[in-house]
Amino acid sequence: MKKFIKTVALLSVTAALNTNAAISVDDTAETSFEIGGTILPECKVNNTSSSGAMSLNLASTEAQGVATVEIWCNTGQSTANTTYESLNGGVLKNGTHSGEDIAYLLDISDTQTGIDLSTAQTVSQGSGADIEGASIARTVSIRPQVNGFEYEGSYSDTISITVSYE
Numbered sequence: 454m455k456k457f458i459k460t461v462a463l464l465s466v467t468a469a470l471n472t473n474a475a476i477s478v479d480d481t482a483e484t485s486f487e488i489g490g491t492i493l494p495e496c497k498v499n500n501t502s503s504s505g506a507m508s509l510n511l512a513s514t515e516a517q518g519v520a521t522v523e524i525w526c527n528t529g530q531s532t533a534n535t536t537y538e539s540l541n542g543g544v545l546k547n548g549t550h551s552g553e554d555i556a557y558l559l560d561i562s563d564t565q566t567g568i569d570l571s572t573a574q575t576v577s578q579g580s581g582a583d584i585e586g587a588s589i590a591r592t593v594s595i596r597p598q599v600n601g602f603e604y605e606g607s608y609s610d611t612i613s614i615t616v617s618y619e
Contacts, residue, residue: 454559458503492595494510494526494527494528494618495526495527495618496520496524496525496527496528496533496580496616496617496618497524497525497526497528497588497616498523498524498535498614498615498616499522499523499588500520500521500522500523500593500614501520501521501523502519502520502593503518503520503521504517505518505519506519506520507609509545509595509597509608510597511545511555511597511599511603511608512595512599512601513597514597514598514599515596516560516566516594516595516596517545517594517595517596517597518592518593518594519594519595520592520593521589521590521592522535522561522578522591522592522593522614523579523581523588523589523590523591523592524579524580524581524588524589524591525580525581525582525586525588525589526580526581526586526616526617526618527582527619528582528619529582529600530580530582530618530619531579531580531582532577532578532579532580532619533577533578533580533590533616533617533618533619534575534576534577534578534616534618534619535575535576535577535578535614535615535616536573536574536575536601536614536615536616536617537559537561537568537570537573537574537575537576537612537613538573538574538612538613538614538615539570539571539610539611539612539613540555540610540611540612540613541610542570542571542572543556543557543569543570543571543572543610544556544557545557545597545608545609545610546608546609546610547604547606547607547608548606548607548608548609548616549604549605549607550604550605550606553603553604553606554608555597555598555599555603555608556597556598557570557595557596557598557610558595558596558597559574559593559594559595559596559612560593560594560595560596560600561576561578561580561591561592561593561594562591562592562593562594563591564576564577564578564579564591567596570612577619578591578599578616579591580616593612614615
C-alpha cells in the first residue's frame with residue numbers, strides 16, 4: 454500500500470509539472486502583461502459643529518457660526534456641488550408652541566450668503582483636490598429672522614449636507 458501511495462503521488466507531481474511546462478519553441482526571452490484598476494470619482498464631506506450650534510442667540514439677527522464644513526474630491530476640480538437641506542424647511546421649530554417657528558438664513562463663508570432652506574439648495578463650494586486629502590473648510594453660519602416678539606420655548610432644526618463632484 455505504501456508503494457502504491459508513493460507511486461500515485463509521484464505521478465501526480467509529474468503530471469502537474471508537465472501541465473505547467475507548456476513552453477514552445479516559438480516563445481521568446483521576453484513577455485509582458487497589463488495591470489490596472491479603477492478609482493471612481495468621489496467627494497467627501499466632514500463637519501465640526503461649534504459649541505454655539507445648539508445655543509443660538511435667538512434675540513439677534515446677526516450671523517452665528519454653527520459648524521465648519523470641509524470638502525475633498527478626488528476629481529482634481531477646485532469646487533464641488535454641495536447641497537444643504539433643512540429637515541424643517543428652513544425654520545427652527547418651536548418645541549412648545551406648534552407653528553410658532555423662526556425662519557433663518559444660512560451663510561457659507563467665502564461662498565454664498567442669505568441661503569433660504571425652504572427647499573434644498575445646491576451651491577458650488579471650494580474643495581480640496583490633492584493626494585494628501587487636504588480639504589477646504591468653510592464656516593457655516595445661521596442668521597435667525599427674528600423681530601423680538603417670538604414665543605418662548607426651545608427651537609431646533611437639522612441641516613443635512615451632501616457633496617458630489619461637478
